[in-house]
Amino acid sequence: METMEIRCVNLRGYPTEEVYICLQETDGYKRIIPLYRLLSRDKLTKLDILFRDCRIKGDEWLNQIGVTEEEILSLYFASPEGKAELLFRELVDLGLLPRPENGYITLKSRGKTYRIEIETLKLFIDGKEGCFQCDEELPHFDRLIALCLTIIHNPEKLEIRG
Amino acid sequence: MVLLKRLGSGGHTEVEVPHATAVEEILRHLTKGGIAVTEEGRSIRLDDVSKVKDSDKVLLIPAIKGG
Numbered sequence: 324m325e326t327m328e329i330r331c332v333n334l335r336g337y338p339t340e341e342v343y344i345c346l347q348e349t350d351g352y353k354r355i356i357p358l359y360r361l362l363s364r365d366k367l368t369k370l371d372i373l374f375r376d377c378r379i380k381g382d383e384w385l386n387q388i389g390v391t392e393e394e395i396l397s398l399y400f401a402s403p404e405g406k407a408e409l410l411f412r413e414l415v416d417l418g419l420l421p422r423p424e425n426g427y428i429t430l431k432s433r434g435k436t437y438r439i440e441i442e443t444l445k446l447f448i449d450g451k452e453g454c455f456q457c458d459e460e461l462p463h464f465d466r467l468i469a470l471c472l473t474i475i476h477n478p479e480k481l482e483i484r485g
Numbered sequence: 486m487v488l489l490k491r492l493g494s495g496g497h498t499e500v501e502v503p504h505a506t507a508v509e510e511i512l513r514h515l516t517k518g519g520i521a522v523t524e525e526g527r528s529i530r531l532d533d534v535s536k537v538k539d540s541d542k543v544l545l546i547p548a549i550k551g552g
Contacts, residue, residue: 403496476528481551
C-alpha cells in the first residue's frame with residue numbers, strides 16, 4: 324500500500340481554518356482523505372501536538388496516534404467522500420468515464436479537449452482554465468463525476484455564463 | 486422497476502421505483518437542469534424519457550454550469 328502523506332491545510336469555514344487531510348497515491352491520481360471529518364477529537368489533538376513539535380516523518384504519524392491505514396480507509400470508504408470515490412472508480416471500470424492518468428482526466432467532446440486536475444478540480448478547456456459551478460455542495464469525487472458527465476453529455480452547459 | 490441513484494449533498498441515495506414514478510422523477514430532475522445517464526452510458530433527454538426501460542439503472546447528476 325502507498326504511504327499516506329499527512330498535510331495540514333487551510334479550509335474556510337472551520338474554526339481554526341487549519342485541518343488535517345492525508346493523501347495517498349492510487350491508480351493514476353491522489354486520494355484525498357479528510358481526516359478532520361473521520362478521526363476522533365483526541366486523535367486530532369494528538370496530531371496538533373505532533374505538528375507543533377515537528378515530529379512528523381513519512382507515515383509515522385499513524386503509529387503515533389494509534390491508527391492503521393486500513394482503519395482510515397475503512398472510515399473513509401464508509402463516508403460520503405469515500406462512497407463518491409467508489410462510484411467514480413465504478414464508472415471508470417464501466418467505461419463511462421476515462422481512466423485518470425498522472426492526476427488528470429482528459430476528455431474530448433464536440434471538438435474541444437477538456438482536462439481536469441483531479442486533486443484541485445481545476446478545469447482546462449483547450450488549454451485555457453475554465454470555471455464551473457454546482458449549486459449543491461457535493462463531495463469531491465461526486466463533483467468530478469458531475470463535471471465529467473456534463474462534459475460528455477452536455478458540454479454546452481459549461482459555456483453558459485451565470 | 487427502475488433503479489435511480491442520485492448524487493447529492495447528503496450522500497448517494499438509491500431507490501428502486503416503478504417505471505412511471507421513475508419517468509416522473511427523471512423528468513423533474515432534467516427540468517431542473519440536471520443530467521440523467523443510464524449504466525450503459527446513454528444520456529436521457531427530456532424528449533426521450535419514455536424510452537427508459539424497466540430494469541434500467543439511472544444515475545441522476547446535479548446541474549453543473551459554466552461560471
